[in-house]
Amino acid sequence: MNSFTLTQAAAADEAVRDFAGHAGAAYLGGGTNLIDLMKENVARPTHLTSLGHLPLGDISSLPEGGLRLGALATNADTAWHPEVEKRYPLLSQTILAGATPQLRNMATDGGNLLQRTRCYYFSDLATPCNKREPGSGCAALHGQNRVCGVLGTSESCIATHPSDMCVALAALEAVVRVQGPDGERSIKFEDFHRLPGNTPQFDNTLKAGELVTAIDLPAQGYASNFTYLKLRDRSSYAFALVSVAVGLEMEGNTIKKARFALGGVAHKPWRDPAAEQLLEGQPASPDLFRQVAAKVFASAKGYEFNSFKIELGKRAIVRALKQATEMSQPLDSNAFLNSNP
Template sequence: MNAFAYSRPADIDSVLTEATDPIATRFIAGGTNLLDLMKQQVEQPAKLVDINRLPLSAITELPNGGLRLGALVTNADTAYHPLVQGRYPLLAQTILAGASPQLRNKATNGGNLMQRTRCYYFYDVATPCNKRMPGSGCGALGGYNRVCGILGTSESCIATHPSDMCVALAALEAVVQVSGPHGERTIPMADFHRLPGNEPHRDNTLLPGELITAIDLPAQGFAQHYTYLKLRDRTSYAFALVSVAVGLELTDGLITQARLALGGVAHKPWRRPAAEAMLVGQPAEPETYRAVVQSLLAGSRGYDHNAFKIELAERAIVQALSQALNRSA
């Protein structure tokens, strides 16, 4: 691990002032991903700004009926919060499907959004990786790419985003609150993470020096018909090969609203609102679900070791929609 400077400001303005060189500075809260990256020499920041003293550790109700999740609330406290469990059980279930109890007790909501890919080549500094070292090439393209993406990939990168929580946030259409040198702004969850294109080193749309302060959930939580289906190599402490977050609203057996987000398949949580719209007004039954699969997975591309993910995703989407009828199975 490289030597670095360290500071621990007590307010947001001081934190932003400390990040005078956003390229060489990293904000740290739980550190469950960042410290691993530093130990592996993947990240070598010159300065760490500890944000744990900031007043961002509360979950509060919003006037519109939604919920604001402070960026420093731990994943565990979020998943077990009674308002989250009651109104947004999809989010609670998704968080508990990720990592381990020890990591969830330490990891924060803001940090969850910022975690980086677990592509093998990203972590191995002896191999080429455009995400780690722009212009060096993508080792995964011709290498062992079993965990890599099948949607939204590019010739520069086929890595996937690892978060479970972000898949539910995408399905719920959450909004990310940020503060930065130029003031405060909001970023819809759909726009927060990026596809790789020719700049895979840019994971998200944050501007230099910006800090996540909260995540806002809308009033609609799909508390009656929901599920998170996570398919992985083992049942705990493993990242998704394919995951599906589903929220449905039903009236007299017909679907009146639908949200679907996929994890483990792209550089960001994957949604296609046009595919979701195909479910509206249709009966909640397998034949209806199969009709949207091709739309949701249009353009998917498998590589040498991960082509199986396409069929796995097809089956997972149908299964998850079926599970959502009876809440979580």
């Protein structure tokens, strides 16, 4: 870990100015990811602009019926917030499927969007990694890539975005509000994270010095028909091999509107609007779900140890859509175990 200076900003514009005034600065939220990366010398900021005192921790209703999550609201406070539980149970469930209670108590909503990949090579300085060190190569391409992506990958990078929360935010079509040296702007969630291409060092479309201030949820929270299915190697504290967040508007057995996103398969939470469209106006049926799943993975490319994610991803979509249409228990394959036999 390198030496660094630290400023505790009191307001967003002050934070933005402080960041701009220090070369090599990083914003510090809950620190659950950044501090780890600093200890491993993966992140080497020389200055930290601490956001802990910014008044951005509130969760409040928006005039058009949506909900605003302050960027510094913790993951735990968000998941257990009565409005989130009632109107956006998909988000609540998705947050609780990630990390551990201790981490969720510290981690912020803004920080959740900005966490870095858990591709093994990214955090190991002894190995090449284009995301960590552009131009050094991608060791995962022909290495231990079991956890890597199968959709939207490039020869430069096959890493995945690790967040669970973001998978729900993608399905919910959230909007990310940011503030930077040039003022404020909004970014549609699907445009917030990006694919690696030749510049995998950039996880998202934030411009230099921009600070996430809030995440806006639209009014539609799919509270009647939703599911988050997370498949992983153990029941807690493991990143998704494949996850699916689904929100549906149903009328009888007919799907009026469908939104779903996948985690664990790509450099960003993966949405496929054309596949969503296949569902809309159609009666729910296993055949339809299989057709949709096939469409999502039509362009998938597997690597030595992760090709299984293609078949697993298809099955996960089918199961998640089934669960969401039927709203049947279990909501995920682990849920039945939570009641002690």
